[in-house]
Amino acid sequence: LRGAVLLALSSSQAILLALGGVVLLIAGIGGLLYARRRPPEAPDIPPAMQPGPSDGDLEKPDLERRIGWAALLVIFFVLWIPMAWLAEPGANLASERELVDTAIERGELAIEPFSEENPGGVGCVQCHGPGLQGGQTLFQGEPYPVPALTNVCARLTLDQIKTTIEQGREGTPMPSWSIRFEGSLNDQQINELIAYIVHINQENVPFEQNLCINPEAGQEDTGGDVEGLPVVSIVAPEGASIDGFAETEVTAPAGEPFALELDNQDPNIPHNVAILPQGGGDPQASSDNVTGPGAVTFRVEVLDAGTYPFLCTLHPTTMTGNLMVEQGGGAASPESSPTDEGGS
Ligand SMILES: [Cu+2]
Numbered sequence: 001l002r003g004a005v006l007l008a009l010s011s012s013q014a015i016l017l018a019l020g021g022v023v024l025l026i027a028g029i030g031g032l033l034y035a036r037r038r039p040p041e042a043p044d045i046p047p048a049m050q051p052g053p054s055d056g057d058l059e060k061p062d063l064e065r066r067i068g069w070a071a072l073l074v075i076f077f078v079l080w081i082p083m084a085w086l087a088e089p090g091a092n093l094a095s096e097r098e099l100v101d102t103a104i105e106r107g108e109l110a111i112e113p114f115s116e117e118n119p120g121g122v123g124c125v126q127c128h129g130p131g132l133q134g135g136q137t138l139f140q141g142e143p144y145p146v147p148a149l150t151n152v153c154a155r156l157t158l159d160q161i162k163t164t165i166e167q168g169r170e171g172t173p174m175p176s177w178s179i180r181f182e183g184s185l186n187d188q189q190i191n192e193l194i195a196y197i198v199h200i201n202q203e204n205v206p207f208e209q210n211l212c213i214n215p216e217a218g219q220e221d222t223g224g225d226v227e228g229l230p231v232v233s234i235v236a237p238e239g240a241s242i243d244g245f246a247e248t249e250v251t252a253p254a255g256e257p258f259a260l261e262l263d264n265q266d267p268n269i270p271h272n273v274a275i276l277p278q279g280g281g282d283p284q285a286s287s288d289n290v291t292g293p294g295a296v297t298f299r300v301e302v303l304d305a306g307t308y309p310f311l312c313t314l315h316p317t318t319m320t321g322n323l324m325v326e327q328g329g330g331a332a333s334p335e336s337s338p339t340d341e342g343g344s
Pocket residue numbers: 240241270271272312313314315319
């Protein structure tokens with residue numbers, strides 16, 4: 001019963017239940033005390049001389065009292081148990097929500113820099129920018145772009161986010177944070193950071209594309225109509241964020257649309273490929289991000305012959321190359337293997 005009471009304290013509904021039980025008990029006890037009171041006897045006979053109650057009288061009220069108690073207890077439990085049972089899922093859900101809310105609050109503090117007022121601060125914003133909206137850091141003396149985390153759920157699943165935070169990204173400024181990988185944060189702190197990141201992503205990433213909360217997101221190939229088009233393939237091998245694409249020169253046909261396939265073999269790391277206009281500028285065609293291992297294919301509309309720079313917008317300094325668009329350029333036909341492209 002004590003366990004039940006403790007559990008019930010986690011929701012106001014259950015507290016009401018407990019109060020109801022207590023009221024029932026008090027009413028029962030009051031009723032019994034009242035029933036026990038006897039009317040006063042005639043005053044002038046000493047108590048010892050008074051005729052005692054009959055055996056029947058002695059037995060009856062006592063029995064009734066015991067049976068009354070038993071009935072009261074039975075009624076109490078008959079009401080209490082189903083009510084506690086009915087309230088339990090709600091109580092559990094409410095306390096879980098409360099835990100998540102606290103985790104989000106703590107995560108929000110944790111991304112800010114450490115200070116006396118913010119002892120739990122870790123300082124993700126120092127690289128990922130105010131509000132985690134993206135920033136820059138210095139890496140081996142060069143500026144290095146740091147991705148925003150406000151939309152990371154469009155690129156990474158929960159597991160991948162967790163792995164990234166725990167282990168960092170080798171060869172990039174992203175450090176490992178888990179104490180199991182020479183970092184400074186325990187699992188709870190990392191879970192709180194993730195809770196906050198997932199929370200802010202819900203405002204920025206629509207549910208259909210949100211890999212963190214929607215297991216069905218990102219399973220569709222959103223590349224447009226590529227059926228029957230010649231396929232041009234670009235591979236991002238393991239370590240691509242540092243070493244770049246497998247090919248830095250890729251040929252594609254001029255004067256006809258073609259399908260560009262990005263084959264990302266880099267485990268847990270998102271990449272994309274964007275084609276820039278000749279001479280540079282804003283991308284004129286780009287793929288969705290795809291997290292390795294995985295592939296994404298998208299349709300590129302007719303291009304004039306020439307050289308078009310391409311890059312991964314997530315790793316624009318290291319993952320670059322040139323798309324040589326030529327008349328009858330060397331795109332594999334849809335039937336042949338997409339990976340037999342000329343390497344770099
Ligand atoms: Cu990339």
